[in-house]
Amino acid sequence: MIREFGTxxxxxxxxxxxxxxxxxxxxxxxxxVLGFVIALLRxxxxxxxxxxxxxxxxxxxGVPVLMLLFLSYYGLSLAGLDLPxxxxxGISLSFYAxxxxxxxxxxxxxxxPWQQWEASAALALSRAQQYxxxxxxxAVRIAVPPTVGFIxxxxxxxxxxxxxxxxxxxxxxxxxxxxxxxxxxxxxxVALVYFCICWPIxxxxxxxxxxxxxxxxx
Amino acid sequence: MAFEFQFQPVLAQSxxxxxxxxxxxxxxxxGIVLGGLLGTLLAVLRGVVPALRxxxxxxxxxxxxxxxxxxxxxxxxxxPEAGLRMSAEQAAVLTMTLxxxxxxxxxxxxxxxSVHKSQIEAGLSLALTxxxxxxxxxxxxxxxxxxxxxxxxxxxxxxxxxxxxFISVQELSGAASNVEQDTFRSFETYIVITVxxxxxxxxxxxxxxxxxxxxxAAPVRAR
Numbered sequence: 001m002i003r004e005f006g007t008x009x010x011x012x013x014x015x016x017x018x019x020x021x022x023x024x025x026x027x028x029x030x031x032x033v034l035g036f037v038i039a040l041l042r043x044x045x046x047x048x049x050x051x052x053x054x055x056x057x058x059x060x061x062g063v064p065v066l067m068l069l070f071l072s073y074y075g076l077s078l079a080g081l082d083l084p085x086x087x088x089x090g091i092s093l094s095f096y097a098x099x100x101x102x103x104x105x106x107x108x109x110x111x112x113p114w115q116q117w118e119a120s121a122a123l124a125l126s127r128a129q130q131y132x133x134x135x136x137x138x139a140v141r142i143a144v145p146p147t148v149g150f151i152x153x154x155x156x157x158x159x160x161x162x163x164x165x166x167x168x169x170x171x172x173x174x175x176x177x178x179x180x181x182x183x184x185x186x187x188x189x190v191a192l193v194y195f196c197i198c199w200p201i202x203x204x205x206x207x208x209x210x211x212x213x214x215x216x217x218x
Numbered sequence: 219m220a221f222e223f224q225f226q227p228v229l230a231q232s233x234x235x236x237x238x239x240x241x242x243x244x245x246x247x248x249g250i251v252l253g254g255l256l257g258t259l260l261a262v263l264r265g266v267v268p269a270l271r272x273x274x275x276x277x278x279x280x281x282x283x284x285x286x287x288x289x290x291x292x293x294x295x296x297x298p299e300a301g302l303r304m305s306a307e308q309a310a311v312l313t314m315t316l317x318x319x320x321x322x323x324x325x326x327x328x329x330x331x332s333v334h335k336s337q338i339e340a341g342l343s344l345a346l347t348x349x350x351x352x353x354x355x356x357x358x359x360x361x362x363x364x365x366x367x368x369x370x371x372x373x374x375x376x377x378x379x380x381x382x383x384f385i386s387v388q389e390l391s392g393a394a395s396n397v398e399q400d401t402f403r404s405f406e407t408y409i410v411i412t413v414x415x416x417x418x419x420x421x422x423x424x425x426x427x428x429x430x431x432x433x434x435a436a437p438v439r440a441r
Contacts (some may be wrong), residue, residue, distance in 0.1 A: 032251070058416075062377075062415065062416045062418055062419040063339070063415050063419070064378065064379075064380035064381075064391070065413060066381060067415060070394075070408040071408050074408060078221045088381075151272045151283075152283065156283075156284070160285075160381060170287055170291075173288070173291070173348075177291075182299070183292075183296045183298075183299055183420075184292070184295075184296035184297075184299040187295065188296070190291075191280075191284040191288045191292065191329045198284070202279070202282065
């Protein structure tokens with residue numbers, strides 16, 4: 001029997017947005033930690049560590065999210081870890097986020113003027129203290145707008161994990177479409193839900209960026 | 219029991235993989251050219267025709283804040299409902315053009331905005347025609363300035379083409395799932411495919427950088 005796209009179907013689609021948001025948060029948390037490490041390695045004084053981080057960034061940015069997903073899905077299961085799709089999806093999205101956030105944050109760390117390093121070194125601060133008290137507080141301020149902007153990419157790319165059966169927004173749309181055969185209506189609703197999540201974040205990123213530039217000019 | 223890598227069964231199907239690779243290049247190449255042109259056109263129109271500023275803005279915001287995959291579903295599954303039928307490949311190219319067009323509009327717009335008014339006045343005072351000013355003083359330098367951003371967007375687009383396998387296009391990812399089902403060597407298949415994507419992305423970056431040098435040979439400096 002073909003169902004109509006009614007209130008319950010609409011609610012199913014809208015409520016599945018919670019898994020889209022959950023995946024985004026997981027990827028942001030894990031990917032953020034990993035990305036932070038990558039960013040620090042990328043500006044390390046040891047060349048091999050810099051190469052390692054650069055290699056990771058090049059790999060993540062040079063490969064489709066879909067491939068990161070399949071590689072972690074099959075790779076982790078071969079390693080003997082029988083992970084539920086949601087966890088595998090979260091891990092692969094974290095890898096994806098780490099590559100991009102690492103590169104964004106590297107730029108932020110390097111955009112702190114080098115005199116700040118010199119001055120803090122002259123004050124006999126250790127490398128860790130230089131990061132903790134001088135460089136990172138300034139880098140974080142610069143990092144906020146592009147990081148918020150990246151979250152939009154992350155939300156959108158969670159749609160790709162629908163292929164391994166995680167019922168997030170895109171997958172929910174697919175399921176409802178299979179039951180109702182009203183693809184235009186269903187996927188426009190799905191797109192609208194994504195838009196309602198992403199647009200405010202985009203606006204926030206733009207607002208933060210403008211506010212920072214005003215602060216700098218003054 | 220340790221896992222043993224077996225690449226031979228996967229590599230034995232290299233003709234399937236190469237067909238997929240070729241289709242990926244064809245689709246992505248077409249999408250990148252059309253999307254780049256659409257974006258440039260819209261960015262210029264937006265500046266020239268004030269009435270179009272709002273609709274173009276809506277288009278850009280809608281595309282940039284929804285997933286590529288959902289756009290693909292709307293084009294491939296939704297449009298036939300409205301009487302517009304097309305093959306999976308055509309839907310793929312159309313979606314790519316519309317998607318990249320929005321990003322390119324935004325990127326080229328930033329480039330056009332960066333051209334200072336005094337440059338245009340200087341051009342006009344040198345008795346250049348309006349077209350010449352537009353072509354050589356505004357558009358050329360603007361594109362030269364944003365070429366690196368456009369290039370990264372093109373590479374992202376190439377990688378995004380992997381989701382075309384969702385609508386059963388036999389591009390590289392689609393070919394991969396065929397090979398995977400034939401050989402049961404999932405991990406090896408995706409390692410090979412990943413290497414191919416990586417190589418394509420690197421090659422495209424180099425080609426775009428060279429193309430930028432040729433196209434924007436005049437010594438243009440940012441700011």
